[in-house]
Amino acid sequence: MRCDRAQQLYDEYSRGSLPPATMARLEEHLAACPPCRETFELNDQIARLMRRATDVAHPGPQYFDDLAARVLDRLDAGERPVGPLDGGRGAAPWRRPLWWSGFSAAAALLALAVFPPPDAARVSRVAESQIAAPGPGTVVVADGARRELVLTSPAAPFAASEISSASPGRMLDKGLEGRNSNTARVEQLISPSGPSLSPSARSGSGSAELDVEPHIEVVKLQEPADPRTRIPTEVIEQLQLIESQMAVGGEDQLRVHLRELDRMVQARVSADSILRDMPGVRQARLYLQADEQLADGHADEAMTAFTQVVVIDERAPLALRAALQIADLAYGERANFGQAREYYARCTGPEAARALTAAERRHVEGQLERLRRFSENNWQDLEMLHLVQRGEWSQVVPALGNLIERPPAAPLLPEAARSIAARLEHARLQSDSDIVQQVYNLLAKRVMVEQNEDIRAWLDLALGDILLTHYQDYQQALNRYQRVLSGSSTSGAATLARAKCDQMIERRLNDDMARY
Incomplete structure (x- = not known):
């Protein structure tokens, strides 16, 4: 447990409301951490002082109601001045205007009762560092490694209710800014738990009410510098570099910056350093871990790590890149198109410009448009395409057949054909000739009836690739490529067909040269 x-x-510890497991961990920490133990003891002393300063019973409102009457009775019982000794009439005896003097005396006694002399009680624990003298009626509470309490108001003879003990302020973690600052920040002011002090003095035709509310200030004290919590400048600069270059260099450059940050963290902090818990550092290291897992082919582990990056701070630029990775994995690996749409949607808006390159943003827009276009029947057409691209070869033929039979899925046929040709080229399957023949027949039949020139060009290109890689029929493959060139010489399929024709012609020339 950290301090x-x-x-x-x-x-919660002082009230005894902690769960048993948390209580045990806390007491174990206090036993091994003198600063925390000293802080807890100081908080206990503050609570006791606050209770003693206000632990006088309230006399009740009846006491003040009868006060004026008691004073008037005593004044009326006193001796009055008499006339001259010779018994003459003399001057009229002097009489004081008792109708207002009684009230004056009552007010004076009330003031003495509420406000005793300033030297009555003063409790003070003063900080080592100089702090400005607080005004009267102020309780000063300082947070951090050192705590001070200064009660500057005169001790009241009574209180309407007991004031709750002061609780330690909570340190606000502001990432880099908060870690660099050695000044304790207090999130909440301490306030008395009970109502304000409101004694009343009443007499005859008037009443007086006095409200005294304790005023509480929070004083910032400079904490001693702790080398364990000081962030190296180069770590801060590397984090800033990662964020500023994220939308410029793309994934490759980001990987370089993340590895450099990991090297800095490994070299400069110990295994239990607080730097490892910084949100920015944690996100960077998790992202790098996920990227390495993805490169090793562990898609599930990578997806879990990318999700943790998003959970730490979903608004951070690195979290947007992680969301893009999650969306691509959900789309390509798991065929979870609902999850893919959710995470692609996170990668839009002004924030995306800070985290993604222009090409990546165009990719996000294209994927969202595709998911919207083929959302019918819970993305059934996209599921068939996924089987063609990644399913077992026994699943390829029925999946391709479903795509060919559905007119709305026609735009997906070029991608399906290219995927089959690419799989054959890399797998070099010789034992699945029947399946390959069925795939070839399905594509050839569709080419004969396909009206869209672009789709027909891509299907002819895929047929040529199958003839070249699986059947090694160079002449038939060349014919297919030439069909592509004759149909549309400026399309993407025509560009690839021209390159393949050039390669076949060059290979044939080399073979002829070798014979001679």
């Missing part, structure tokens, strides 16, 4: 977490639990 900041332990200090946040003081309130």
Whole structure:
């Protein structure tokens, strides 16, 4: 358990409301951490002082109601001045205007009762560092490794209710800014739990009410520098570099920056350093871990790590890149098109310009448009395409047949044909000749009836690739490529067909040269 977490639990610890497991971990931490133990003891002392300063019973409103009457009775019982000794009439005796003097005396006694002399009680624990003298009626509470309490208001003879003990402020973690600053930040001010002090003095035709509410200030104290919590400048600069270059260099450059950051963290901090818990560092290391797992072919583990990057801070630029990786994996590996659409949608808006390259943003827009276009029947056509691209060869023929039979799926046929040709070229399957023949027949039949020139060109290109890689029929393959060139010489399929024709002509010339 870290020190900041332990200090946040003081309130619940003092009330005994912590779960047993948390209580055990906290007490274990206090036993091994003198600073935290000293802080808890100081909080206990503050609570006791606050209770003693306000632990006088309220006399009740009746006490003040009868106060004026008691004072008037005593004044009326006193001696009055008499006339001259010679018994003459003399001057009229002097009489004080008791109708207002009684109230004056009552007000004076009330003031003494509420506000005793300023030297009555003063509790003070003063900080080592100089802090400005607070005004009257101020409780100063400082958070951090050192805590001070200054009660500057005169001790009141009574209180309407007991003031709750001061709880330690909670340190705000602001990432780099918060870690670099050695000044404790207090999130919440401490406030008394009970109502304000409101004694009343009443008499005859008037009443007086006095409200005294304790005023609480929070003083920032400079904490001693701790080398374990100081962030190296080069780590900060590397984090800033990663964020600024993320939308420029793309995935390859990002990978270089992340590895450099990981090297800095490994070289400069110990295994239990607080730097490893920084959100930016955690995201960077998790992203690098996920990227390496993806390169090793562990898609599920990579997806879990990318998800953790998003959970740490979903608004961070690196989280947007992780969301793009999750969307691509959900689309290509798992065929979970609902999840793919959700994460592609996260990669849009102004924030995407800071995290993604222009090509990546165009990719996101294209994928969202495709998911919208083929959303019918819960993306059934996209599921068939996924089987053609990644399913077992026994699944390829029925999946391709479903795509060919569905007119709305026609735009997906070029991609399906290219995927089959690419799989044959890399797998060099010789034992599945029957399946390959069925695939070839399906594509050849569709070419004969296909009206769209672009789709027909891509299907002819795939047929030529199958003839070349699986059957080694160079002449028939060349005929297919030439059909592509004659149909549309400027399309993407025509560009690839021209390159393949050139390669076949060059290979044939080399073979002829070798014979001679």
